[in-house]
Amino acid sequence: MRIEIPELAVVAMIGATSSGKTSFAKKYFKQTEVLSSDCFRAMICDDETAQDVSQDAFHLLYQTANQRLKYGKLTVIDATNLQQNARKQVITLAKEQNVHSVAIVLDLPEKVLLERNQARPERNFPEHVIKKHCLNLKRSIKYLKREGFRFVYILKSQEDIDNVEIVRTKLWNDKKDEHGALDMIGDIHGCGQELRLLLEKLGYVLQDGCYSHPEGRKVAFLGDFCDRGNENVNVLKIAMSMVKSGNAIAVAGNHDAKLVKYLKGKSVQLTHGLDKTVAELNAESKEFRTEVCEFLDSLVSHYVLDDGKLVIAHAGLKQEYIGRGSGRVREFCLYGETTGEIDEYGLPVRLNWASDYRGRANIIYGHVAQKEVQSLNGTHCIDTGCVFGGKLTAYRYPEREFVSVNALQVYCESVKPLALKQEGRIGDILKINDYQGKLYLQTDLLANILIQENQLAAALEIMSRFAADPHWLIYLPPTMSPCATSNLDDYLEHPLEAFDYYQKKGVKNLVCEQKHMGSRAVIVLCRNADVAKNRFGILDGTRGIIYTRTGRRFFDKSEIEIELLNRLDDVLNQTNFWEDFNTDWVCLDTELMPWSEKAQGLLKNQYAPVGNAGKQALASAVEVLEQVKNRTGQGTELLKQYQEKQYAIMKYSQAYGKYCWKVEKIQDFRIAPFHILAVEKNVFSQEKHCWHMEQIKKYMTGIDEIFIATPYLCVDLHDNASIERAVAWWLDLTSKGGEGMVVKPEYFVAKKDSELLQPAVKCRGKEYLRIIYGAEYLNPEYLARLKKRSLNKKRSLALKEFSLGIEALHRFVKHEPLYKVHECVFGVLAFESEPVDPRL
């Protein structure tokens, strides 16, 4: 006997004790697919026959079944399932999980069962139990279909049982091997002329009364062929001929379902344009009407296409319904989900399922007419209300483009004016459950970045309390590791170590960029507030932002931010940046000076007081020691030590003082851009650093004194003279009070085989490091200890954060949903909350 079972289903074994259910399940199903009540009883109390724990055992069994089905795994319930109540639980489970239910009944003669029972002394049941089981089974069999089992198979003898062939069938909605290319068209509603125009625009050719595409593309109709328009029959003819000839696939819409009802002779109200269709159909032959009825009735409610990357359904689909088959799923596909409330136009209020959608598949749907295509979280509603005088829109896949033709007339007045963009970007709000628990992030540069719960919790606090509007945060800069500690006396960091790191990793060409001592500032600038609104979803009328490495607005006073952004815009206009880069927004990575602007608190509360205290206290100590020396001739060494301390604190004060100046007017700021991170169509992580430097010089600096270029030097590691030049340059920079330099591989993203390399390491100057490690850090005893530092943690963080930052930009440029961009940015912040030595 051939038993067909859908790939995803819940299978109930039904049969009296000793009928061989367990052996059957063992023979025909994977061990992990079978949930046996005996096993669950044993699991709880070590005795598989203990009837008194049955209730708990079944509770556990069904919980397990629920989880399995949630993950799309076929599940076999191995229990007697003789009582209607027991079977009802199976049906409920199937409904809950939107899968089909299958009953396999082992209906063996009573005599056989009694004999078998005799032969099993270890679980010998009294005879009357077996007899009762058989009676129950006899009574049940004829009701199984009515109870809700989709497929029922009855095996009446051991021979039957031994000769079973189980065939797992694909679900009707499974078209994963259909890879396209496809053109999705929905909600035609009898707009025949527009349909023909659209098909022609898409390149379809009419041949022998049927449209086909020379490149073999197919149309995917999203349902609602008829009603309201004036060519309902023509539309049906086009669609039917295309589907029949394999030039199209189609799913059903709610109007189609209603038409089927009518054609099958059920009573339906001829409203919402059905009257027009019916009138047209009445002029056709009876055979044609039957053909239409069969066609529409055969339509599946949704398709899963292209290895699960694409889903089509008339009214859309929730993530957990994809690939499932049940009445509930069909209902959703046809009608969507409503709250049960009615809005001011008398229309049902719809639940925004797309807002919760987090699936990997793109979902293309229609059903709700709106002025423009609505895209959210990878779903696109392409019903642009053609029949209401809007347009008929197709979605080209895999090109991911929209192609439309305008309606030639208004065929029907819409009850509710077609909505423009959803007001207030409903559904665009971030949801906490995307950033809780453990997060595994996939980036192009690094796979499987794990973020722990406690890191996420810390990031949530920072993000909520301090960060700017997440719509702006399309990037956060990574932390940067210093070079390994130097072997040279008197130096903690030295460029040779940085060069050595890259040399060992097989990098030949490097770029050294001067490190400006300011504060990291990311700038996002749009050409105007409309761009900010439409591209970024910023509704407060601003056109850009300057934010810190933790996503916080750089300036408390918005006037300063506005003026700096306006001045940058002036520069970009003058240099023709917007046109040359073909964009209306840009994201820049920059250093903003003076340091004292952002670090005011740190300076006033820590750096300056330490300098001040050191200077005074050491002066008093030196005075005392000089008196002692003059009086006793002793203490020369101690005095010398204190004089050295005095010198160190003086150098320390000089060091921080260099990075401070008072900002009285806007021109006192300095901004040094060093990466052009992204524009509308590009993330520039493929470009060399030299390209960035040159473009910045060409388009951004030298015009307005605020925007300054970053001095840099290219190094060839195979050329000793080049290395020496770079070291000399660094010594010169740092001796003049510079912070130091950043050493980067020539390419933005550098790899050795598959290993991602540090995108940059910093090499800080000798004097500068006094403000990091304290005035006296060069004391040989202290320096020896400081040289023992581990970089592994910092370096691993730098890589993860770098990957996440670049990923965030790519996702934004690819128009991925906000929550997908935000998770990367959130990840960077989460890593920054990790307790590492903050001075590294």
Add this chain to the structure above:
Amino acid sequence: MLLTISYEGKQTQDLGYLLYKHPDKIQSFALSYGKAWVCYPEVSDEKTTVALLLDLNPIELARGKLGSKEGGLFDYVNDRPYVASSFMSTAISRVFGTAMSGRCDTKQALADSKLKLTACVYLLHDSNNENLAKEMFEPLGYAVKTERMILDERFPEWGNSPYINLEISGFVKLSDLLKHLYVLIPVFDKQKHYYVSEDEIHKLLSHGEGWLAEHPAKDKIVYRYLHQRKSYAHKAIDKLSESDNMQPELEKMQITSEESAKRKSLNQQRLEAVKQAVLDSKASSVIDLGCGECKLTSLLLNEPQIKKITACDVSVRVLEKAVQKLHYDTMPEYRKNKLNFIQGSLIYQDKRFSGYDCACIVEVIEHIELSRLPAFERVVFEFAQPKTVIITTPNREYNINYEFLPQDELRHDDHRFEWTRAEFQAWTKHICEKFNYICDIQEIGESDENLGTPTQMGVFQKCE
């Protein structure tokens, strides 16, 4: 850091005997975090000065002692090596311990006499509190001189240095002077170099014997010495009062001014008003959004009407404290089942916020950036949609009544805005229109005829 003590009089070289330190030698001592030296910059019949010089190893402060796993308590860039702190007290007791006990085997009579002594401390951190030094030392009979510089002469706009050089002089026994310094130097110090433990009380009491109980700033000294650890401070005060039969003045430790008393009572009134509004709304389930230390939550927990309450805050640390404060772990089952803690953010949509009769958002919205307020509004009023929402926030107009508050400043550093009554009203109107609520505005606190009350409260009801 440096301490000098000068003795003026006749045969002042005897200071060497009193201190057990020879005037012609430089002696060094190893301390747990550094080194100390004792030397004499000035020795004559008329005046002898001893110097105690202390040096700390800054790397050990930052990284912990070599080989230890604990790590340091301080930043690399730190004033600890330069500023007199509890490290100095430790050094005094280590180096001048015998002198501090008042014992001098060779010159006991001198040790028991009051001498003309001057002590100079370089430097003390008084946080620009000009009076602190006088408040500490004048009641003990010293003439007090202080000297302060500006923080950084290159940046005069940064203001004055938080440090002073201190000179105190008077007729006093050397042992008393040392004890005074031992106890009072750490009063200036807000960071201690070791953890405060019960042992500290004994040290404080033994060195404060005979003078601390009568010191007018006794509470402050005890409190600051014990580094704001109230429970230890209470114990110390109790012991002190036993010895002089005075009632302990515990209240003063929490309330140092009339202003904060007022604020406390405002806080109380606000909580009462919110509680009343919750009860009036007939709510039985409440979510306290931005619960902080859970004052409102614990108040509502006592109300039989409330069957379920969830305390939510964005900070895990704050929640952990609240869990401790409410003794959640050992709470009786019945109460515990009513109460629930979650970490959540008011600008992320959160299903866990749904299903409550009432949401209380007390003194929270002013901590949200104005640009994020639209997200907050949707999270609460569009998605969570409690039947009742109670929001309180400061009334900015009232701020003029706060003397401590400079004009145009907000009441708290973390406040992103404070609204006038008209602004708050306009906002409630916007909420009601957008999300279909009605709102009743109430005033909380002492009312000013023209400026209203310090706190304003909006009680929103969802329209059916």
